[in-house]
Amino acid sequence: MAPALIVARRELAGYFATPVAYVFIVIFLVLAGALTFTLGNFFGRGQADLIPFFSFVPWLFLFLVPALTMRLWAEERRLGTIELLLTLPLPQWQAVAGKFLAAWAFCGIALALTFPLWITVNVLGAPDNGVILSGYVGCLLVAGAYLALGAAVSALTKNQVVAFVLAVALCFVFAAAGSPVVTEFLDTRIPQLAEIARAVSVADRFGGFTRGVISARDILFFASFMGFFLFVNAVVLDHRKAD
Amino acid sequence: MAALIEIERLTKRFSGFTAVDDVSFTVDRGEVLGFLGPNGAGKSTTMRMLAGFMPPSAGTARICGADVVDQPVAAKRNLGFLPEGAPTYPEMSVTGFLAFTGRIRGFRGSELADRVAHAMALTQLEGVRLQPIETLSKGFKRRVGLAQALLHDPPVLVLDEPTDGLDPNQKHEVRELIRRMAPEKAIVISTHILEEVGAVCTRAIIIARGRVVVDAAPTVLEQSGRTLEEVFRGLTLGEAA
Missing domain, CATH: 3.40.50.300 (P-loop containing nucleotide triphosphate hydrolases)
Incomplete structure (x- = not known):
């Protein structure tokens, strides 16, 4: 097993050894369910799909994922275990990758536990399960993007509150970049920036997945987004680990 | 040399x-x-x-x-390194923690089990092997850190x-x-x-x-x-x- 996977396994077990995992999963499921059935008008729409659910997931992740990542490196610093972990014979990027993979797998578990929604639409109608699957893939990629960003921020600061607020703010920038409010404003003032804003918008990319379109460009976008911020994480960690 | x-x-x-x-x-x-x-x-x-x-x-x-x-x-x-304050992951058991460091160091299967058992014997940790580290006294925590440093006989x-x-x-x-x-x-x-x-x-x-x-x-x-x-x-x- 690669060192990254050994680290990931330990981390994931760590989530479930503390209340973090249960609080996160319960809050996520309650909010996702409540929003889908109330604001999302799940029954009233009369359509057998999960669009109401998927439309809320990125906004839930916007707050919940930074709650997960804020402790990623800060906790290691507080306990001093960062000194232990980084003096074990593993390349530093493997430690970064391991922590990220554990958090990502954890988000995957939380998403998988929304399966009653999927069962519900299949009982009530005949949804296109391919579209639903692609929506879930999109959710997982959005979680991965926010996690990579949040983890990098967590490496930057010792303070968990600072890490949380900064991560939410930065995730919000990428979530909102493609929204009409932003792009229309930029279109009239600085058109070049509007193009960039649309290109880096996580929400826009995610929209394709909820319609059942998995394009190579979007996959590449999320992969490079995660790769970039994991790289930033490793660099920041190298400079600030001993602070 | x-x-x-x-x-x-x-x-x-x-x-x-x-x-x-x-x-x-x-x-x-x-x-x-x-x-x-x-x-x-x-x-x-x-x-x-x-x-x-x-x-x-x-x-x-x-x-x-x-x-x-x-x-x-x-x-x-x-290198076997005991950092200042002997940091360990508090929620892990003694064996779980030692096995984690052993796995990172490339030990597997029965060799891993032997190494963990030997390190615990050297530091007299057998009595608390399955306890979460956070429940241990200061002296035991220090010895868990020491066991981790000795595990691979560096x-x-x-x-x-x-x-x-x-x-x-x-x-x-x-x-x-x-x-x-x-x-x-x-x-x-x-x-x-x-x-x-x-x-x-x-x-x-x-x-x-x-x-x-x-x-x-x-x-x-x-x-x-x-x-x-x-x-x-x-x-x-x-x-x-």
Whole structure:
């Protein structure tokens, strides 16, 4: 097993050894369910799909994922275990990758536990399960993007509150970049920036997945987004680990 | 053959002050080096740089010939390191924690189980093997950190205050353990307990304000008719030696 996977396994077990995992999963499921059935008008729409659910997931992740990542490196610093972990014979990027993979797998578990929604639409109608699957893939990629960003921020600061607020703010920038409010404003003032804003918008990319379109460009976008911020994480960690 | 630990002009500057200033020494197989100095003298910083955790501002260190900056993984493979405060993951059990470090070090299956069992035997942890580390007393936590450093039987041991928080019996056990391992390894221990230096160390380095002020055998230090404590106070308080 690669060192990254050994680290990931330990981390994931760590989530479930503390209340973090249960609080996160319960809050996520309650909010996702409540929003889908109330604001999302799940029954009233009369359509057998999960669009109401998927439309809320990125906004839930916007707050919940930074709650997960804020402790990623800060906790290691507080306990001093960062000194232990980084003096074990593993390349530093493997430690970064391991922590990220554990958090990502954890988000995957939380998403998988929304399966009653999927069962519900299949009982009530005949949804296109391919579209639903692609929506879930999109959710997982959005979680991965926010996690990579949040983890990098967590490496930057010792303070968990600072890490949380900064991560939410930065995730919000990428979530909102493609929204009409932003792009229309930029279109009239600085058109070049509007193009960039649309290109880096996580929400826009995610929209394709909820319609059942998995394009190579979007996959590449999320992969490079995660790769970039994991790289930033490793660099920041190298400079600030001993602070 | 080169010494197992080579430290060459190691320097660490933080904004405003120099924590470790041009420190050089080597430690050979069979030597137990006692690293002494007042709080804030740069002991832990030196050990962190030697363990490859903190990048040096200048100079370098080598473990078994591997440079800790250029070949960090190779250097760390030959090193057992007990960081300051013996940090461990509190929610893990003793065996779970030791197995984790063992797996990272590349042990699998029955060899992993043997290594974990052996490390627990060396540090008398069998009685608490399945307890979460956070429920253990300070002395046990320290020994879990020690067990982790000994697990892979490394040629180089760097132990930051290995007996801190232990009761007199446990201190005795740990010193015995260090004495037993000494002929095979190069060991660096930092400590505040001066009697420990006489008890286990073959050599003592006193460091003050980031600089090495004495490098001699403890017996030599005491020969001048003074106790180790008097020597230590004289050198680190800046009085005439």
